[in-house]
Amino acid sequence: MPALDWTIDADIRRAATLPAELYSDPRWFEASRRQIFARSWQLVADTDAVRVPGQVHPFTLLEGVLDEPLLFTRDAQDELRCLSNVCTHRGTLVCEHAAVLPALRCRYHGRRFGHDGRFLSMPEFEGAEGFPSPADDLAQVPFGSWGKFLFVSLDPAFPLAELMAEIDARVSWLPLHEARFDPSRSRDYLVRANWALYCDNYLEGFHIPFVHASLADALDYGEYRTEIFPWTNLQVGVASDGEDVFDLPASSPDHGQRIGAYYFWLFPNTMLNVYPWGISVNVVRPLAADRTRVSFLSYVWDASRLDRGAGSGLDRVEREDEAVVESVQRGVRSRIYRRGRYSPTREQGVHHFHRLLERFLRDGGP
Ligand code: FES
Ligand SMILES: [Fe+2]
Numbered sequence: 001m002p003a004l005d006w007t008i009d010a011d012i013r014r015a016a017t018l019p020a021e022l023y024s025d026p027r028w029f030e031a032s033r034r035q036i037f038a039r040s041w042q043l044v045a046d047t048d049a050v051r052v053p054g055q056v057h058p059f060t061l062l063e064g065v066l067d068e069p070l071l072f073t074r075d076a077q078d079e080l081r082c083l084s085n086v087c088t089h090r091g092t093l094v095c096e097h098a099a100v101l102p103a104l105r106c107r108y109h110g111r112r113f114g115h116d117g118r119f120l121s122m123p124e125f126e127g128a129e130g131f132p133s134p135a136d137d138l139a140q141v142p143f144g145s146w147g148k149f150l151f152v153s154l155d156p157a158f159p160l161a162e163l164m165a166e167i168d169a170r171v172s173w174l175p176l177h178e179a180r181f182d183p184s185r186s187r188d189y190l191v192r193a194n195w196a197l198y199c200d201n202y203l204e205g206f207h208i209p210f211v212h213a214s215l216a217d218a219l220d221y222g223e224y225r226t227e228i229f230p231w232t233n234l235q236v237g238v239a240s241d242g243e244d245v246f247d248l249p250a251s252s253p254d255h256g257q258r259i260g261a262y263y264f265w266l267f268p269n270t271m272l273n274v275y276p277w278g279i280s281v282n283v284v285r286p287l288a289a290d291r292t293r294v295s296f297l298s299y300v301w302d303a304s305r306l307d308r309g310a311g312s313g314l315d316r317v318e319r320e321d322e323a324v325v326e327s328v329q330r331g332v333r334s335r336i337y338r339r340g341r342y343s344p345t346r347e348q349g350v351h352h353f354h355r356l357l358e359r360f361l362r363d364g365g366p
Contacts, residue, residue, distance in 0.1 A: 006018075006019045006339075006358075006362065007358065007362075008351070008354045008355050008357075008358045010355070012342050012344050012347070012348060012351045013344050015341070015342055015351060015354075016339045016340065016341060017339045017340045017341065017342060017350070017354065018196070018200075018339065018354045018357065019338060019339050020332040020333075020334065020337055020338055020339060021332075022196065022357070022361070023193075023194040023196060023197055023289070023328075023329065023332045024194065024289055024290060024329075024332055024333050025289065026288075026289045028289070028361065029194075029286070029288065029289040031361055032065075032286070032361060033065050033066065035360050035361055035364055035365070036268050036357075036360050036361060037062055037065050037066055037268070037269075037286075038066060038153075038154045038155050039153070039154075039155050039156065039157040039360065039365070040153060040156070040157065040267060040268050040269075041144075041151040041152070041153045041156060041160050041163055041266070041270075042061060042062060042151060042152055042153065042269075042270070042283075043149050043150070043151055043266075043270050043281065043283055044059055044061060044070075044150055044151070044152050045057060045059060045072065045149075045150045046148040046149055046150060046181060046299075047080075047145060047148045047149075047150060048148065048181065049072060049098070049150075050072045050073070050074045050080060051074070052074065052100060053074050053075060053076050053077075053078055054074065054075075054076065054100040054101055054102065054115070055073070055074045055098070055099070055100050056071060056072070056073050056074075056095050056098065056099055056100075056101055056104065056115070057071065057072040057073075057098045058070070058071045058085050058093070058095045058096065058097070058098065059071075059072070061152060061154070062285060062286075063285065064285060064286065064287040064288075064293075065285065065286050065287075066154065068084075068154060069084070069085040069086055069093050070082055070083065070084065070085050070141055070152060071083045071084070071085040071094070071095050071104075071138075072143075072150065073104075073115040073116075073117075074115065075114070075115035075116055076115070079116075080143075080145075081115065081116060081117065081140060081143075082140070082141040082142070082143035082150075082152055083117040083138040083139065083140060083141060084117075084138050084139040084141060085138075086138075087106040087108065087111055088111070088119070088135065088136045088137065088138065089106065089108070089109060089111050089122070090108065090109075092106055092107070092108040094106050094113065094138065103115070103120060104138075109122070109123070109124075110122065110123050113137070113138050117137050117138035117139070117140060118137050118138075119132045119136040119137050122136075141153075141154065142154075142155075142156050142160075144160035144161075146160070146164045146167070146168075146176075147176030147177060147179065147279075148176065148177060148179060148299070149281070151163075157360070157365060157366045158230075158231060158366060162230065162231060163231045163232060163266055163267070165229075166227075166229040166232055166234065167232065167234075167264050167266075167272065169253065170234065170252070170253065170254070170262060170264075171262060171274050173249050173251060173252060174274065174301070175301045176279075176301075178301045179278050179279060179299035179300060179301045180299065180300055180301070181297065181298070181299055182298045182299070182300050185296075185298035185300070185306075186295070186296055186297045186298050187295075187296055187315075188293055188294065188295050188296070189293070189294045189296070189318055189322060190291070190292075190293055191291070191292045191293070191294055191322050191325060191326065192290060192291060192326050192329060193290060193291075193292060193322075193325045193326050193328065193329035194286075194289055194290055194292065194329060194332075195269060195284050195285070195286035195292045196353075196357065197325050197328050197329055197332070198284050198292055198294060198321075198325055199265070199268070199269065199284060199353055200328075200350050200353065201321055201324065201325050201328075202263075202265060202271055202282070202321075203226075203233070203235075203265055203347075203349030203350045203352075203353055204226075204343075204346055204347050204349055204350050205219070205221070205224045205226075205235055205237075205346070206343060206346035206347060207324065208221065208224075209221055211320050211321070211324055212317050212320050212321075214313050214316060214317070215310060215313070215317055217240060218239065218240055218243045218260060218309050218310040218312075219237050219238065219239065219240060219243075219260065219261075219310055220238045220239065220240050220258075223238035224236070224237060224238060225238075226348045226349045228348060228349070228352045231266065231267045231356075232264055232265060232266050232267065233264075233265050233348075233349045233352050233353075234262060234263065234264050234265075235262075235263040235265075235349060236254070236257075236259060236261075236262060236263075237259065237260050237261035237262070237263060237310045238257065238258055238259060238260070239258045239259065239260030239261075239309060239310065240260075243258075243260050243308070243309040243310065244260060244276050244305055244308040244309035244310075244311075245258045245259055245260050245276065245309070246259050246260075246276050247276075260275070260276075260309045260310040260311070261273060261274065261275050261309075261310040261311055262274040265349065265353070267353075267356050268353075268356070268357075268360075269283065269284040269285070269286075270282070270283055270284070271283075271284070273311070275305075275309070275310065275311030276302065276305045276308075276309070276311065277300055277301070277302050277303065277304075277305040277306045277308075277311055278298065278299050278300040278301045278302065279298075279299045280296060280297070280298050280299075280311065280314060281295075281296070281297040281298075281299065282294055282295070282296055282297075283295045283297070290329055294318075296314065296318065
């Protein structure tokens with residue numbers, strides 16, 4: 001492990017930014033697998049993937065970082081579970097394709113499991129002592145949902161309810177369950193930069209007037225603000241005059257304001273961008289210290305409001321962000337640059353993220 005000689009001052013007015021080597025040194029990348037990604041909540045699917053009893057949905061948790069084979073199942077009693085997808089006999093993947101099945105059966109030597117992960121049967125094991133035992137069941141993996149989104153964590157450092165508490169308070173009045181995935185408005189971007197640089201850039205609106213001319217017209221930069229919560233933060237996009245805004249109910253803490261977008265960041269690598277038309281999800285998947293895949297997933301509940309205001313032209317904004325983040329990646333390899341300072345008024349979200357990285361990466365946990 002590299003030397004631990006850095007701190008992020010709790011006072012943004014005094015603090016220096018993350019040391020440059022954290023964005024480029026493969027040893028820090030390695031440490032983040034165990035200390036950040038295995039311990040945090042990852043958005044992996046939506047509930048439409050497992051709608052009917054008997055349905056199974058295999059997936060790989062964070063390909064390239066954790067590569068953990070997992071499985072969602074819905075049993076005959078309609079109960080949803082997340083299980084290890086690795087056969088407890090000799091380690092084959094139990095389920096290779098999404099399907100509706102009466103039980104799970106490993107194709108290597110025929111071990112069978114229920115949708116609850118329980119061992120059911122296995123040929124040629126008469127005489128094996130102490131068999132079957134609970135170790136022969138498929139392990140249960142912590143999971144939960146918010147709206148339609150399914151989150152999983154191998155070893156959660158905090159409950160999902162804590163992660164989602166503030167997001168619930170702000171947008172649970174929206175028709176979250178009516179949102180439909182729109183593949184035509186979803187795509188992956190390969191970014192030649194560290195995952196944390198991508199997040200840094202997301203976490204401030206400071207660069208909007210410099211980098212995103214089209215978005216700058218839709219938002220009122222003077223009113224743009226960041227709110228900090230324990231595991232998440234929120235950038236509130238106040239709309240310019242004439243732009244599309246939420247019809248906020250009286251129960252909303254923002255009632256009476258002209259809000260065009262809520263940009264929620266969830267530690268460490270999930271973004272929920274909530275617009276009047278629906279949600280644009282960004283999942284930031286690290287591939288290597290200097291390579292990241294960002295998935296943009298659009299979930300629409302009001303198609304008539306697409307292509308208006310801050311929630312339009314997302315592909316252009318993404319390409320503008322990518323270019324600037326890739327430029328930073330080249331800069332942080334410098335032998336001259338080490339760290340910078342924060343704007344106390346415009347970079348509270350970046351500071352918050354770096355404080356969390358300090359806790360998880362430098363200190364080893366929450
Ligand atoms: S590995 Fe699954 S039955 Fe042998
Ligand atoms: Fe941007």
